[in-house]
Amino acid sequence: MVPLSYYLVLGGFLFACGVTGFLIKRNIITIFMSIELMLNGVNLTFVAFAAHWGALSGQVFVFFVMVVAAAEAAVGLAIIISVYRTRETLNVDHVNLLKL
């Protein structure tokens, strides 16, 4: 028997790690991976609450979050590729102009 709060703490820690990575990383791909980490933390919270309240809708919502994350990854990585093509860098500090 694991208290619900343990799962929530783990989810919260993953989310905090994701936020930190998002803030301190300078590589655009790693920043993107930090976003995925945040989504994973939220997913764990969803599943834990679904088990706690006995409502399966939480697990269905996790499914939707995963679909949106997959779509986001596809589009985001395409954007990264096109940024790299035009600027030849992945460092977000060097990508500071809207216009080339």
Place this chain on the structure above:
Amino acid sequence: MLHLILFSVFAAVCVAGAVNLIAQRHPIDSALSLVVVMGSLAAEYLLLGAEFVAAVQVIVYAGAIMVLFVFVIMLLNAGEEERTKGSRIALLFGVPGMLVGSVLIAWVLIERSGTHAVEAGALPGQPRIIGWLLFHDFLLPFEVTSILVLIAIMGAVVLASRPDAAEQPRKEG
């Protein structure tokens, strides 16, 4: 008891992977730690009885999405990230901020939420039940998601294709 031990082991692996993702400077190392995090999260889902979610986590997240990430890292030949002034300042304030934030979250959650325990596999999350829910209660969101995925595919193709790719065959011909 066994439940708690399994939870602790996979939670420790998960936390180690998440910290390693931030600590590593090469994107490919970060990507591999993210795979570790996702794999151990799938085990946590299994402990919660969410079999379908655990399977999808491994197939979609640890499989498809991470392969896409590694593929892009290899394609763009991403090297170690360089430290800039901004990133040092973010490091200086971000890491202590994260520690304080997560300790606060943990304290509040453990203090306030009492001792509600989640039984192992308390809730059946088999694919049959999830599928029934998806095609009855959540049919409209499900169909909307299919449109979203279609748009995402088209968007990715348009964004990643070279602007002059359509004209090149004409020049050769």
